[in-house]
Amino acid sequence: MLQGPVALVSGHGNRCLAASGRIDLAMTTETCAQGRAPEVLALDPELLLAWFDANVRDLPWRRPECTPWGVLASEVMLQQTPVARVEPVWREWMARWPRPSALAAASQAEVVRAWGKLGYPRRALRLHAAATAIAEKHGDVVPADVDTLLALPGIGAYTARAVAAFAYGRRCPVVDTNVRRVVARAVQGAGDAGPPATNRDLADVQALLPAEENRAARYSAALMELGQVVCTARSPRCADCPVVDRCAWHRAGRPAYQGPTRPTQKFAGTDRQVRGLLLDVLRGSSGPVERPALDAVWADAGQRDRCLDSLLVDGLIEQTDDGRFALPGEG
DNA sequence: AAACCGTGGCA
């Protein structure tokens, strides 16, 4: 087991303690906030934390030198986007904009272009807006309080708690799709999680958290990590699972998921694809482009115009006085 | 609540 300041969320090290203003007390004996129902024990903190210590991936936003701003940026980039695609972009962003105020000083065009092809580019504008709010209203310091984080653009129930827990070592339920799946299986014995229900999901995970604050934060990271690398959606690697013997789903013979199936989102032919193609033209251009350059990316003029308009409404593109199109702020 | 919002890898 790790000891002392190292025994924090995925090795955040001294920053967590310093930033959260806490004294590094010795690890307390194992305690659980709620009762000791057998289902709760399935995700026993002792087992999960030992597994996490031995298997944690060395991701850059988990390193001791990573700031809360780095954690926040990583969490926004990771929304619906795989780690492998985020990592190089995150490194560029941190080198270029090491503090919220640095990002705030950049133009929206720079930010959208630097976002590259991570997808859902509105996240880039929201992160830029969040950085501006942090710089102007919070002294360039990422808030540690969940409710304050929730008030920032692009920061929802998951991201706010992820930042509080992973950047500041706070004890709060961090519920993403991985955690929902792990709890559904290990605790509830279902093959997968049902439709999201934020308040209930938060309460379910809250009940699992160890009492001690930094231990709870590390537990949250462990729960997510387990879902990402072992208790995966398609082919769970139960042989590598630290709680396989306690898992309700495994003990029940891994029954198939019974609940409602989530309708799969289309992409080909949708406005999302067309918007992506249009924006890609502007990302690849150093300045405003003529209308014909955009017309070339999609044959259906009606859909094209609708998408162009929605991009304007979203503030992802702007129209210059002479009728050309550009990323916001570079017209 | 449900639909919408990008992109690419993988089985």
Add this chain to the structure above:
DNA sequence: TTGCCAAGGTT
């Protein structure tokens, strides 16, 4: 090849 999936948020 096609469908599923990936650290969600907003409306």
